[in-house]
Amino acid sequence: xxxxxxxxxxxxxxxxxxxxxxxxxxxxxxxxxxxxxxxxxxxxxxxxxxxxxxxxxxxxxxxxxxxxxxxxxxxxxxxxxxxxxxxxxxxxxxxxxxxxxxxxxxxxxxxxxxxxxxxxxxxxxxxxxxxxxxxxxxxxxxxxxxxxxxxxxxxxxxxxxxxxxxxxxxxxxxxxxxxxxxxxxxxxxxxxxxxxxxxxxxxxxxxxxxxxxxxxxxxxxxxxxxxxxxxxxxxxxxxxxxxxxxxxxxxxxxxxxxxxxxxxxxxxxxxxxxxxxxxxxxxxxxxxxxxxxxxxxxxxxxxxxxxxxxxxxxxxxxxxxxxxxxxxxxxxxxxxxxxxxxxxxxxxxxxxxxxxxxxxxxxxxxxxxxxxxxxxxxx
Amino acid sequence: xxxxxxxxxxxxxxxxxxxxxxxxxxxxxxxxxxxxxxxxxxxxxxxxxxxxxxxxxxxxxxxxxxxxxxxxxxxxxxxxxxxxxxxxxxxxxxxxxxxxxxxxxxxxxxxxxxxxxxxxxxxxxxxxxxxxxxxxxxxxxxxxxxxxxxxxxxxxxxxxxxxxxxxxxxxxxxxxxxxxxxxxxxxxxxxxxxxxxxxxxxxxxxxxxxxxxxxxxxxxxxxxxxxxxxxxxxxxxxxxxxxxxxxxxxxxxxxxxxxxxxxxxxxxxxxxxxxxxxxxxxxxxxxxxxxxxxxxxxxxxxxxxxxxxxxxxxxxxxxxxxxxxxxxxxxxxxxxxxxxxxxxxxxxxxxxxxxxxxxxxxxxxxxxxxxxxxxxxxx
Numbered sequence: 001x002x003x004x005x006x007x008x009x010x011x012x013x014x015x016x017x018x019x020x021x022x023x024x025x026x027x028x029x030x031x032x033x034x035x036x037x038x039x040x041x042x043x044x045x046x047x048x049x050x051x052x053x054x055x056x057x058x059x060x061x062x063x064x065x066x067x068x069x070x071x072x073x074x075x076x077x078x079x080x081x082x083x084x085x086x087x088x089x090x091x092x093x094x095x096x097x098x099x100x101x102x103x104x105x106x107x108x109x110x111x112x113x114x115x116x117x118x119x120x121x122x123x124x125x126x127x128x129x130x131x132x133x134x135x136x137x138x139x140x141x142x143x144x145x146x147x148x149x150x151x152x153x154x155x156x157x158x159x160x161x162x163x164x165x166x167x168x169x170x171x172x173x174x175x176x177x178x179x180x181x182x183x184x185x186x187x188x189x190x191x192x193x194x195x196x197x198x199x200x201x202x203x204x205x206x207x208x209x210x211x212x213x214x215x216x217x218x219x220x221x222x223x224x225x226x227x228x229x230x231x232x233x234x235x236x237x238x239x240x241x242x243x244x245x246x247x248x249x250x251x252x253x254x255x256x257x258x259x260x261x262x263x264x265x266x267x268x269x270x271x272x273x274x275x276x277x278x279x280x281x282x283x284x285x286x287x288x289x290x291x292x293x294x295x296x297x298x299x300x301x302x303x304x305x306x307x308x309x310x311x312x313x314x315x316x317x318x319x320x321x322x323x324x325x326x327x328x329x330x331x332x333x334x335x336x337x338x339x340x341x342x343x344x345x346x347x348x349x350x351x352x353x354x355x356x357x358x359x360x361x362x363x364x365x366x367x368x369x370x371x372x373x374x375x376x377x378x379x
Numbered sequence: 380x381x382x383x384x385x386x387x388x389x390x391x392x393x394x395x396x397x398x399x400x401x402x403x404x405x406x407x408x409x410x411x412x413x414x415x416x417x418x419x420x421x422x423x424x425x426x427x428x429x430x431x432x433x434x435x436x437x438x439x440x441x442x443x444x445x446x447x448x449x450x451x452x453x454x455x456x457x458x459x460x461x462x463x464x465x466x467x468x469x470x471x472x473x474x475x476x477x478x479x480x481x482x483x484x485x486x487x488x489x490x491x492x493x494x495x496x497x498x499x500x501x502x503x504x505x506x507x508x509x510x511x512x513x514x515x516x517x518x519x520x521x522x523x524x525x526x527x528x529x530x531x532x533x534x535x536x537x538x539x540x541x542x543x544x545x546x547x548x549x550x551x552x553x554x555x556x557x558x559x560x561x562x563x564x565x566x567x568x569x570x571x572x573x574x575x576x577x578x579x580x581x582x583x584x585x586x587x588x589x590x591x592x593x594x595x596x597x598x599x600x601x602x603x604x605x606x607x608x609x610x611x612x613x614x615x616x617x618x619x620x621x622x623x624x625x626x627x628x629x630x631x632x633x634x635x636x637x638x639x640x641x642x643x644x645x646x647x648x649x650x651x652x653x654x655x656x657x658x659x660x661x662x663x664x665x666x667x668x669x670x671x672x673x674x675x676x677x678x679x680x681x682x683x684x685x686x687x688x689x690x691x692x693x694x695x696x697x698x699x700x701x702x703x704x705x706x707x708x709x710x711x712x713x714x715x716x717x718x719x720x721x722x723x724x725x726x727x728x729x730x731x732x733x734x735x736x737x738x739x740x741x742x743x744x745x746x747x748x749x750x751x752x753x754x755x756x757x758x
Contacts, residue, residue: 009469010447010754043698065699068389085699086641088653089720090388110642112719137700138642138651171697262465263489263517272517274467278735282661318550319422319731320444320464321516340491341468352698356657357736359753374738375389 004366005258005300008343011279012258013354015237015361015369016304019254020045021053023235027218028057034224039063039082041213041233044352047361048076049369050236063213063231067094068375074102083107084167084213084231086130086138089116099123099160107167109140114151118158127155128167128211133192135171142192145199152205165209165228166193166200173216176245186217190225216247239351240296240308241285255361256298256305256345257354259322261338269331271338273314273322275346280317281353287313295346297324299337304364305345309334314346322346383745384637384679387722390658391637392733394616394740394748395683398633399424400432402614406597407436413603418442418461420592420612423731426740427455428748429615442592442610446473447754453481462486463546463592463610465509465517468495478502478539486546488519493530497537506534507546507590512571514550521571524578531584544588544607545572545579552595555624565596569604595626618730619675619687620664634740635677635684635724636733638701640717648710650717652693652701654725659696660732666692674725676703678716683743684724688713693725701725 024040031038040054043065051062051073061080064070070081071094082105087095095117098104105126108114117127129151132139140147155163170189176182193210200208213231217224219242224230237255238248259275280295287293294317296308311330316323324344326334338344348354355361361369403419410417419433422444430441430452440459443449449460450473461484466474474496477483484505487493496506508530511518519526534542549568555561572589579587592610596603598621603609616634617627638654659674666672673696675687690709695702703723705713717723727733734740740748 009473010445010467066389085653086651088389088639088641090639090722094388110719113642116720136647136649137695137697137702141646144646260467260469262467263492267520267523268515270515272465274464277660277662277732281656282732283656316516318516319735323516340489341495343469353656353661356698 002300002302002304002364005343008258010260011275013358013361014256014258014304014345015363016254017053017363017365019252020050020236023238023252023254024053024057027232027235028059030218030222030224031230036224036227037061037229039211039229039231040236041065041084041231042073043069044233045236045355046072046371047369048073051076051078063233066375067091067098069372070098070102070104072372074098079103081105082128082231084169086110087113087117089113092116092120095125096122099125105164108151108155109138111151111154114154118154118161121158121160124160124162126164127161128164131166131168131193131196133168133170133189135169137169137171139168142196148196148200149203152200152203156205163205163208165211166196167211168193170212170214170217173214174241174245176216179220179246182216182220182246186221187225190227194226215242216245219247234352237351237355240293240347240349241283243296244285244287250296250308250347253347255351255355256347257295258300258343258345261340261342261344264335264338264340266331266335269326271324271326271334271344273324273344273346274320275322276317276320278319279354279357280314280322280346280348281350281357282317283348283350283353285349291315293349294322295348298345298347300343300345308347381679381681381683381743384722387637389639390654392737392740393635393637393684393724394742395633396432396742396744398631399429399615402617402631402633403432403436406611406614407438409597409601409603410609415603415606416440416608418590418608418610419615420444420463420610421452422448423612423615424734425451425750426748427452430455430457442612445754446470446477448751449477449481449483451751453477458482460484461507461610463548465489466492466496468492471495471499474504475501478504484543487530487534488517490530490533493533497533497540500537500539503539503541505543506540507543510545510547510572510575512547512549512568514548516548516550518547521575527575527579528582531579531582535584542584542587544590545575546590547572549591549593549596552593553620553624555595558599558625561595561599561625565600566604569606573605594621595624598626613731616730616734619672619726619728620662622675623664623666629675629687629726632726634730634734635726636674637679637722637724640719640721640723643714643717643719645710645714648705650703650705650713650723652703652723652725653699654701655696655699657698658733658736659693659701659725659727660729660736661696662727662729662732664728670694672728673701674727677724677726679722679724687726
């Protein structure tokens with residue numbers, strides 16, 4: 001094990017900085033090859049230190065998921081920020097403070113929000129119409145032409161608002177389980193956004209951009225098609241979900257939770273970890289083998305951690321407990337290394353939620369990297 | 380709406396102090412009627428201020444789920460604490476510091492842990508053998524008599540350790556969906572613990588106590604049977620899961636997340652909330668009507684909040700988004716009140732995880748109550 005692992009006493013979020021930097025470089029290069037603006041989503045890492053690695057890769061624009069996160073990164077020198085969440089009108093004073101300070105872009109999808117911003121915004125902001133291209137979370141449906149036009153008109157009437165384009169989160173790529181399925185889902189999204197763009201051009205709103213963001217498509221596809229901007233976020237760390245989707249290899253995953261082993265139950269091939277829902281989150285997935293999984297299991301090594309162990313997985317979590325199960329021979333093998341008082345690593349199912357719970361990282365060099373504070377502590 | 384609701388800008392965890400105090404009083408009285416020690420689990424609220432309400436109800440002993448939480452409550456004057464989690468040997472220095480300062484009780488279920496504590500503990504601590512009475516999380520199986528005896532012998536050999544009794548978390552009551560099912564599950568657990576107690580008495584370890592803790596059984600049953608201590612935790616706030624189980628009524632639930640409404644989609648009866656997995660957690664349940672539910676929905680009122688709305692529920696969450704769905708007429712009714720820029724309330728599925736994410740409460744009187752800091756910030 002890396003020397004400082006001996007000092008780990010409780011569940012600790014480890015970060016392999018070299019892997020994260022490699023993930024960043026790879027995606028930045030792909031954006032460049034596709035001649036796209038790269039505006040990575042920072043909600044995954046929420047850390048100014050990790051933001052610096054993006055800056056070193058030439059990135060100057062970022063996406064965030066809350067105004068508090070925008071404030072945090074503005075404090076750390078980021079001055080071109082898109083808040084990729086429908087504008088929260090109750091925070092208009094924070095929106096105005098940010099619009100005065102940085103190049104702020106907001107999302108609008110509802111006429112009430114457009115009207116409110118048109119009358120309450122005191123500094124200029126770029127506006128993206130959020131489009132639902134089939135995922136059915138937030139966004140105006142791509143083929144709701146009357147609403148698209150009405151929204152664009154409301155926005156055009158206001159001098160502080162400048163309509164930049166159409167933005168979507170193509171969350172449906174997460175359901176794909178092969179590159180072909182993924183390419184089809186992505187292409188459908190791009191086509192629908194381009195339909196909406198063409199429509200708005202004929203309605204007198206030419207030159208709109210298209211912004212799209214999801215880690216699976218941006219990772220797997222070489223040609224990102226007729227779009228202007230990509231906003232993937234998760235790729236900086238990846239996670240077990242992305243491995244299962246096929247968006248990355250297990251050795252691209254840059255975070256692992258080091259968990260103390262507190263008990264072993266040979267009678268049922270289980271091992272009890274100090275590491276539960278308040279560390280990993282309750283995100284789960286059904287593995288290709290049909291196992292409900294709250295995390296993959298790795299051994300901690302001199303260099304970081306091993307490949308995920310075959311037939312070993314976190315089968316349940318409660319507030320502080322994680323129960324690791326190993327099938328057949330895998331349990332015997334696991335017992336060669338695992339012992340009460342030792343450590344095991346868990347590759348999280350969803351690294352964004354896991355990072356959000358820890359609020360800090362420990363790099364393999366033993367350095368602690370801090371993250372944005374919990375919102376609500378801000379003014 | 381209560382006057383201060385106007386000032387709520389972002390997802391905010393509301394706490395109805397009167398309901399929480401009523402829940403506390405009711406459980407304290409039940410423990411008294413049953414002549415049991417009441418050692419409530421503080422992992423649900425994690426707040427010194429809420430701890431004071433317990434103290435006012437005559438409570439002097441508490442349960443926590445981590446050594447950091449024990450440290451926090453020790454700082455706030457609690458000196459009789461059980462850490463209801465298998466002893467984490469990697470934190471032996473914190474165990475020793477706490478054992479020196481308060482009446483500390485630890486859980487042991489593995490011979491390696493017993494041996495380690497016997498040789499490394501520098502101040503006296505009470506020890507409970509954690510017993511698995513059928514839930515298959517942590518604990519020694521109730522009928523594994525050889526191991527029970529071996530563990531008791533190891534503990535008896537060490538002067539700093541005093542064996543107090545047998546402890547279990549009867550998590551299987553959470554699967555019950557009627558008082559009769561619940562009573563059966565609880566009785567089976569109590570019988571199994573008493574079997575183990577009788578066995579150990581014949582092996583030369585008489586006078587052991589039995590400690591049991593789960594909110595559903597402690598809430599529903601009048602007679603808690605042949606046990607010495609109860610450790611329920613969730614009952615202080617309850618949540619939507621407990622309502623579905625039948626452990627409480629909806630008007631016993633003492634916490635709600637106030638969420639800004641950021642969009643409305645009449646074409647699919649959906650409403651988008653600022654309130655997602657980083658606020659509510661990803662805990663879900665399948666409702667009696669077969670709906671996958673991430674929270675029940677209430678209206679915020681002058682007095683606090685309304686009863687949960689029929690046929691309205693949080694159907695999905697992502698990092699910051701919550702999608703509320705309403706069936707048929709319920710959607711039209713919801714639109715009488717809900718508007719973009721307004722607030723809706725969400726009764727969490729699992730209040731322990733939701734509270735852990737917020738790290739603070741806002742009472743209906745507008746007061747902010749803080750919680751234990753994120754572990755890791757300690758020493």
